[in-house]
Structure formats: structure tokens, C-alpha cells
Amino acid sequence: MKRIIGITGGIGSGKSRVLDILKEDFGARVFQADQAAHQLMEPGMEGYRKVVEALGTGFLESDGTISQKKLGELIFKDQKALETVNRIIHPMVWETIGIMASEAEEELVIVESALMGRKQQEEYHELWYVFTDEEERIRRLMRDRGYSREKCLKVMASQKKDSQFRAICSRVIDNNGSVEETRRQIEQILAFRDWRERT
Numbered sequence: 222m223k224r225i226i227g228i229t230g231g232i233g234s235g236k237s238r239v240l241d242i243l244k245e246d247f248g249a250r251v252f253q254a255d256q257a258a259h260q261l262m263e264p265g266m267e268g269y270r271k272v273v274e275a276l277g278t279g280f281l282e283s284d285g286t287i288s289q290k291k292l293g294e295l296i297f298k299d300q301k302a303l304e305t306v307n308r309i310i311h312p313m314v315w316e317t318i319g320i321m322a323s324e325a326e327e328e329l330v331i332v333e334s335a336l337m338g339r340k341q342q343e344e345y346h347e348l349w350y351v352f353t354d355e356e357e358r359i360r361r362l363m364r365d366r367g368y369s370r371e372k373c374l375k376v377m378a379s380q381k382k383d384s385q386f387r388a389i390c391s392r393v394i395d396n397n398g399s400v401e402e403t404r405r406q407i408e409q410i411l412a413f414r415d416w417r418e419r420t
Contacts, residue, residue: 222328223325223327223328223329223330224328224329224330224346224347225322225330225331225332225344225345225346226329226330226331226332226345226346226347226348226349227331227332227333227334227337227341227342227345227347227348227349228240228243228331228332228333228334228348228349228351229333229334229335229336229337229348229349229350229351229386229389229390230335230350230351230352230353230386230396231335231353231358231377231380231381231386232335232358232362232373232376232377232380233353233357233358233359233361233362233373233377234351234352234353234358234396235351235353235361235396235403236333236335236351238396238400238403239349239351239394239396239403239407240253240331240333242400242403242404242407243329243331243407244331246404246407246408247329247407247411248327248329249327249329249330249331250322250325250326250327250329250330250331251331251332251333252318252321252322252330252331252332252333253332253333253334254314254315254318254332254333254334254335254336255334257314257317257318258310258314259289260317261310261313261314261317262287262310263286263287264285264286267313268309268310268313269287271309272287272305272306272309272310273287275305275306275309276295276302276305276306279291279295280292280295292306297375297376297379311336315340315341318332319344329411332345335380335381337389337390338389339389342389347391347392348389348390348391348392349390349391349392349393349394349410350386350387350390350392350393350394351394351396352383352386352393352394352395352396352397353395353396353397354397355377357397358373358377359373359374359377362376392410394406394407394410
């Protein structure tokens with residue numbers, strides 16, 4: 222039986238580490254909401270057309286493609302713009318991923334998004350929350366993305382709080398330690414034989 226798991230967590234929590242382990246060590250098929258959203262906003266796609274119609278062309282490159290940096294800056298500063306993009310793109314993303322997940326041949330399917338909610342809680346067999354301490358997240362973001370501490374705090378403040386992630390997730394992966402420590406936690410959860418009864 223196919224097992225579909227949603228992976229969520231805040232920026233800098235190390236979700237990519239968890240995805241890599243699931244893919245490389247356990248043969249999982251991985252779908253990421255951000256990647257699906259980017260594809261839906263490529264020229265010629267319905268998402269692209271609707272976003273440009275709603276917000277104009279100020280974030281387009283000279284070749285007509287959407288500049289993710291410019292669009293990101295716009296929606297970070299303008300709450301209404303963020304809500305508009307979310308209203309347009311999110312339903313398309315979840316529909317697209319739902320189709321791909323159901324058609325995947327692999328028995329273990331992973332869907333990653335920072336925006337998991339009650340709908341995904343109902344549709345997936347499990348939701349996992351990747352937890353990392355705030356200071357460690359800041360350290361990683363400053364090191365890997367070149368963010369200032371101020372930017373880290375602003376982005377983190379715009380996302381769900383720890384308690385909100387925990388409220389919707391059945392499992393918590395503590396990702397503060399080594400790769401091997403994270404792998405052991407994943408292996409233990411996946412070895413749980415009665416997971417169907419917990420969904």
C-alpha cells in the first residue's frame with residue numbers, strides 16, 4: 222500500500238536534509254510544493270497568466286519570465302499581493318501534486334511544503350514536522366543563504382509558529398543534530414508497522 226507523507230517545517234529547519242535521506246536511503250518519490258508553484262508560473266501556464274493579470278508586469282524579466290527574486294520582494298512587502306498569489310497558485314499546486322502523488326509508482330511518496338494544513342492532514346497518511354531550534358536555523362540561513370540576522374527573523378516571523386506546526390503533525394523530526402541522528406529517527410518512524418492505524 223502506498224504511504225503518502227507530508228513534510229513541513231519553517232525556513233532553515235533543514236527539510237532538504239530530510240528529503241535527501243528519504244529519497245536516497247529509502248527510495249521515496251519526492252514532490253515539493255515550491256517547485257510545482259514555479260512550474261505553474263512559467264510563461265504559457267495558467268498560473269503565470271493569472272498572476273500577471275492580477276499583479277502586473279513589474280516582476281517580469283526582459284524575456285517575459287517571472288523573476289522569483291522580484292516577486293518574492295513584492296509579496297514579502299505587500300500582504301495583499303501575497304494573498305493574491307496564494308489564492309491563485311495554492312489550489313493549482315495541491316491539485317497538481319495530488320495527481321502526481323496518486324500516479325507515482327513508488328510505495329513511499331513524500332510531499333514537502335511549509336504550508337501544510339488541515340486539508341493535507343486529512344488527505345495524507347502522516348504529516349511530519351522538521352524541528353530545529355531558532356538559533357540554529359538563523360545560523361544555517363546566514364551561512365547558506367547569506368541572510369542577515371534581521372532578515373532571518375522577519376521571514377521566520379511570517380511563517381507558522383512551532384506550536385502551529387506541532388498541532389497538525391503526527392511526527393516530529395528533531396533536526397538539530399547530525400545527518401546520522403536525523404536518519405535514525407526517520408528509519409525508526411518508517412519501521413513502524415501499524416502506521417495505517419494511526420491515520
